Amino acid sequence: MTDTDHRERAAAAADRAWTVLLPSDRYEAERLVQHDTLELTGLETPLRPGAGDPVAVVVDGESPLLVALGRVEPPVGEEQDPDDPGSVDGELPLVVAYTRRVFDEPVPADGLPVAGVLTPLPADRWHALADRLGPPPPRRSWLVSLDLPIEAATPAEAVRLFWSYVRELGPRELPAYVSPSGDELSMQAFVLGAEANQDPEEDD
Template sequence: MTTDTAHRVDGARPADGTGAWAVLLPTGRYEAERLVHHDTLELTGLADAARPRPGDRVAVLVDAPPRLVALGRVTGAGGEEREDPDDPQSERVEAPLVVAYTRRAFDEPAPADALALDGPVTALDPAAFGALADRLGPPPQRRSWLVSLDLPIEAASPAEAVRLFWAYVQELGPRELPAFVSPSGDELAMQAFVLGAEANQDPEEDD
């Protein structure tokens, strides 16, 4: 059985779309990715790191301890580009490494303790990547959920109340406002979530 051990790619680089990589999320980025849905992950500050190619597979991890939180494929390989593509004299700026998510496991990361990371981007042997990805198991079945956010708001009109509602949502966001979620057709199973995790909203149960 293949163990989760990282291997550098020596000699000729693999063709586009055949490489495999581990990408380490920067400090604090895990919470941001867990709180709000994103279709892609963009990373900068990788000037000295190895460069995945478009189509390469990516395992997205967090450290301390190492855990697998997502899988994806490279859609933008980063490097440098002109600040103004139409002006050949414009300054060169860093282009981000862009990874399109294909599987997310931010709520239930898989352990990756045996994976040897070598900086923010590490080349992986394809077999090691496959063994790591297998730890996530089959994708969970999707279902319909009802999600609500109730705020008591004092206003002079319904339109003003709606404006104040969106102002509070933008200001406070998922870090402070509880969202209520339940399976469709089973409102009695409603749960409150704050910071992406279930949170008790009954003050009597805290006593």
């Protein structure tokens, strides 16, 4: 059994659910770097999900778009006392553990109730959204590379400069090259989490 299997079963057994609305800049950040959890602070609402509650993560546009599913977890290092339901301060971050991500291919969620960052959602609506996603695609091996021409006096200095550039520029500026293992001829460049043409002649 995987950790994700456990999360899915816990979500299926819950009798309430929630929608979490991501601002556009946070959505872009979640697309760029893989995270196991989503942490939200500054929730100006008395409503508070409980641990194990399923969550639908959406971004707003002309209509809501579903980008992930998850379930609420206690903040790291903050275990709630079962004999004192109010023992965890309400200002602690809301922690959502991802169970399914569709950041690159959001799913329309027309009619989904969204009233601020956090909105109660009938459990049957959450299940309907999960069914709409269908089974996750099979995982496969990929080759991902990042090539930077660097001038340096020694190989060790070149490596240090490489990591400095990677940390400074990051995925917003540096193209990463990805191809399925064994099919390097189909290599594609990605910037900002999306395919990007790196051939200037094709832009003409």
